[in-house]
Amino acid sequence: MRCPVCNAEINETPFKEWLFNDYSVSRYKCPKCDYSFNAYSKEGKEAYTIPKRKF
Numbered sequence: 001m002r003c004p005v006c007n008a009e010i011n012e013t014p015f016k017e018w019l020f021n022d023y024s025v026s027r028y029k030c031p032k033c034d035y036s037f038n039a040y041s042k043e044g045k046e047a048y049t050i051p052k053r054k055f
């Protein structure tokens with residue numbers, strides 16, 4: 001997982017996980033820029049983050 005804000009590699013496990021419709025959502029906090037973001041993933045669909053990646 002990479003931070004969508006600063007592109008740092010994040011190896012930590014998400015500190016929160018839940019379901020949103022059919023998506024599984026993981027909430028990460030970037031240790032580098034301190035920004036929190038959600039990562040959405042669903043089988044057969046491309047994973048995305050909010051905010052969206054800039055890279």
Ligand SMILES: [Zn+2]
Binds near residue numbers: 005
């Ligand atoms: Zn970051």
